[in-house]
Amino acid sequence: MTTLPELSGKVALITGASRGIGYGVAEALVARGDRVCITGRNEEALKEAVEALGSDRVIGVAGKAHDEAHQALAVERTMEAFGRVDYLVNNAGTNPVFGPMAELDLNVARKVFETNVISALGFAQQTWKAWQSENGGAIVNIASVAGLAPSPFIGAYGVSKAAMINLTVQLAHEFAPKVRVNAIAPAVVKTKFAAALYEGREAEAAAAYPLGRLGVPSDIGGAAAFLTSQQSDWVTGQTLVVDGGIFLNAGVE
Secondary structure: OOOOOOOOOOEEEEOOOOOHHHHHHHHHHHHOOOEEEEEEOOHHHHHHHHHHHOOOOEEEEEOOOOOHHHHHHHHHHHHHHHOOOOEEEEOOOOOOOOEOHHHOOHHHHHHHHHHHHHHHHHHHHHHHHHHHHHHOEEEEEEOOHHHOOOOOOEHHHHHHHHHHHHHHHHHHHHHOOOEEEEEEEEOOEOOOOOHHHOOOOHHHHHHOOOOOOOEOHHHHHHHHHHHOOHHHOOOOOOEEEEOOOHHHHOOOO
16 A cells, blocks of 8 residues: 555454455555554564555554454554554454364364354454443454355354354344444455365356356455444444355255
């Protein structure tokens, strides 16, 4: 970014944002004038992302999303640097296994839930206590279309995203009227995380989508920007499906 807009006065914390969807969300929020704290496991990648986004408006806090100490530290650093945390975008996630549920290692299932669901709750608790309970704001949980339908061979991931969608409505109910809580459910987005789903056969994968292409991080960034804006002030407890129309094919042979 060469020219930055005037500061909006708002601050966001985005987890898992050194690359991919999280980085796309950070780009969208910085582009409208927000200051942002991004998190990620790889400290070097996080530093590079901060520099690319603009170190005068963005900070990074490295750590594992499911680590409670990291959750607390990320919120603490955000408050120290910017004095507030209006928006939380829970994007950190993992999908370390491919195979049938009948053969799923339960320890792997626990890891998936710790990273994809429990960490989101932990960050929500921290931002609620630090700022949002008194001052309001918004939370956006990055779920997946895998949480809305069967997801063969990535079942643990799908079940965790279904749990995240339900976490969204639970928090939306509990945090109202101060904080709006919504989710975004993307289909396949072109990121390193999802590369196994399209790499080497992108044209074939994209052909299944009525809009004729796979998603890109900025598609999700735009949706997150909407859900953390005044334009969505009467929207809470919803899951916005951003899928290039793939669900339109349900039941079509």
